[in-house]
Amino acid sequence: MAPEVGLSRSTFAKLSPHPYLLANLEPSDDSIPPARSNGRAPFEVRKPTVNLSSLSHAHGSALVRTGDTTVICGIRAETILTDHIPNYRASNTQTELADYDLLVPNIELATGSAPQFLPGGPPTTLAQTLSTKIYTLLHSSKLLRAEDLRIWHNRPAEASFADEEEGAQESEEKEGEKYVVAYWVLYIDLFFISFDGNPFDAAWAATVAALRDTKLPQARYDPDREMILCSRKNPKPLAVESMPISCTAVIFTGKETKDQPADGKFWLLADPDTLEESLCDETVTIVIDCTGGSRKILSISKHGGTVMTAKLLTSKEFLDWASKRWEDFASAITGSQ
């Protein structure tokens, strides 16, 4: 082995991470396979592990870990009476989830999960952006059905006051009109225990896994007390058939300056960690669902550069990579049930 000349490996990595990553991806020796600074191949992802129902007091929860990014999602359901919803319309059966805000995601990037998150202060832009992304995707992917969140009640048939007491009781026994008396509101809280890049993939997988794990108690309306009563017997799971999975990659261009020739070399780094995210300007995220064999795209977002061309975005390799990552996550989520 050649004696160390100049800087040691770790000092080089700390001082100039960009050339260090480039040197790893483009080794001078042909016998060494190209790898990233973290030892992964460019398209290699961190293997996800999922643990369901780890929280005892939530209605559903999931802990998702990919490498050093760990996020826990807890779902807590609360009831709201339709009388307390200001713009409630009984005829609305299409847009209840959005109109009455029945899904409330919130993200917290815990102090200490990564060095850049400091205690105190308002939620960072990253936390706000992530929570909007989760909220938008929850609605646009139509993951949840409103009928699972409705709580029904039989309105007693109109009894005329003139009737005898027995008569009134009899008519109450009769089947009255069924109507929605309340809704379940799902509070989806995501908490990053440790943060090492690619927060959205992990957060979204945790959300999907936790929703699949959620069981709502049996609820009925008590007209005398005008409130919802729940029983712990036979909790009902939410019907979540689809499984959208988000796949993120960043584009590393090998040049620190942004002005580069059109035919510049670039690498697509899948599932980036914090260091790689800080070195790359362009990111692409695709949300894909392969449930039932057919491949559906639920969202694509690409920002920050022009290296990722339209041709590359529609290419088979890219979509196949996303499908493969979907399989990884899907088996991790269903395997732990």
Added chain:
Amino acid sequence: MASPTAELSHLPKTDGSANFAYGGYTITAAVNGPVEAQRRDENPFEALVDVNVRPAAGVGGTGERQLEAILQPALRHLIPVRNFPRCVIQVTLQVMETPENAYVNPKVMQPRLNLGIIPALLHAAILGLLTAAVPMKTVASATCLVITDADGSSVKVDPTPAEIDQARSVHVLGFTAGRDLLLAESEGSFSADEWATVLQTAEKVCCRSQEAGGDAEMGGYGAESENVQQFMRSVLEAKAAEGLHWR
């Protein structure tokens, strides 16, 4: 749909400003920069691009932060940020008007991402940057498209808010003047083939002007939508001619 309108340098105190209106959206952009960055934010190698989106009513929420997070990397790519180390270029985008959707109750706080407004925000920001004489590598334009199931899966350009609500999928795509895909944001449900169609259509809509007589081949789609890059050029030419009138 009415053609786009713009007013340039209408705010006296900013370095550059522009008012852009199209498709029911009116955005006022105010650009300041490059000015010295605060110590805590400064980057010794490049300029910081600071984008602020302010809604028409109320204070900005998480939805606006997400819009900023989409626009900021796009604008940062267009500006040669390495030429202005330790500086900040501040872009403030005030939403003046949004088209109304008569079918839904408006909410003041809209936590959901509003895709339809992104093209107008981007165009206003670019006009603002150009009037502020901030050097730019290229310009870009964006467009919004929807795939509807109404008449057998068709692609529609420049949808109304009601159409966005009912669409199966909504897409916003931005292209630079060099026909490179700059930003893409999609939601809904669509297949890989539909995605390819959407990309092609958007590229034609955004980059149509470049080949002469391109309108003839455009045919069905996008004939009603204006070419914004050409519009921005003509507005700026008129402004430059007006500025040089005294000579």
